[in-house]
Amino acid sequence: MPEGHSVHRIARQFERNFVGRVVAASSPQGRFVEGAAALDGRTVTEVRAVGKQMFLEFDDGLWLRVHLGMYGAWDFAGEILVDPTIASANGRMGQTNQRGTDLDDAVYDAAGENSLTSIGAPRRARVHVRMSEQTTGLAADDEQWPPPVVGQVRLRLLTESTCADLRGPTACVLQTPDEVAATIAALGPDPLVDDPTDGEERFATAVGRTATPIGKLLMDPAVVSGIGNVYRAELLFRARQNPHTPGRDVPRETVRGIWRDWVDLLRIGVETGQMMTMDDLDPEAYRRAMAHRDDRHWVYHRAGLPCRVCGTAIVVEEMATRKLYWCPSCQA
Known part of the structure; x- marks a missing residue:
């Protein structure tokens, strides 16, 4: 999608x-x-x-x-x-x-x-x-x-x-x-449409008022616009956030951090045309990432492979009708 x-x-x-x-x-x-x-x-x-x-x-x-x-x-x-x-x-x-x-x-x-x-x-x-x-x-x-x-x-x-x-x-x-x-009014904030500060407040408020797992909330277009399966997995890993945590239990600053990260990743996606979610790559690694999807993500599509940070096998499960990839150690 x-x-x-x-x-x-x-x-x-x-x-x-x-x-x-x-x-x-x-x-x-x-x-x-x-x-x-x-x-x-x-x-x-x-x-x-x-x-x-x-x-x-x-x-x-x-x-x-x-x-x-x-x-x-x-x-x-x-x-x-x-x-x-x-x-x-x-x-x-x-x-x-x-x-x-x-x-x-x-x-x-x-x-x-x-x-x-x-x-x-x-x-x-x-x-x-x-x-x-x-x-x-x-x-x-x-x-x-x-x-x-x-x-x-x-x-x-x-x-x-x-x-x-x-x-x-x-x-x-x-x-x-x-x-x-x-x-449009029924949709959650979009960083490229809404004022980023106002969008952050709307997003944080929507997440903080519900017991729905954060992994489901990121896929809810009424909560936030534009996040799909790839960005969901990568945003949660980058925040070291367990996808099963109820939204209201996710620390407020973590929720705000996820929004700010989404602002940055969406901008990169529009500029490059790729869902590039890995940071600080040297020029050769960046070229590899542009050429191969497997080199541009932390956890997405890496079920069974070792986590790039801790070595734990990445798991995959179904959440919100889509496959969710995450590290059970880094995101415990």
């Missing part, structure tokens, strides 16, 4: 490639025909990302809300106007894989993703962007425009030069401004 940094990076691409442009909208799959018809011919006026949800505003106050969920993906094709503030514009933007540009110092991982370098200043590049590792067989075709529909595309948004295809979302719905406001 895309986590918060992915959705913010996707929103940045929409900002640069769709805001201010008229779109042709269609539903090749046939499951969003009426919604697509309502969007067809409208101009995109704004994009927002809050946690794991993205909101696209069109003229006359019509909004599209998209939640990718477990299997959703956006695919861009065509002329992609690159965002220079995203360090890995040639590589990963959340769950994004761009093809078409090669750099001598690129660092590619097993999925062919270069998350270390940027293609530089803003420019138009004829590239293909794959928004999800689950999507395959989508080679860019410079000769055919618009690109052929591949797979079950719920919604296609098309400008004169850029195409965005949405597959498999949990939610793809039209909303009024009041409905968007209500949806």
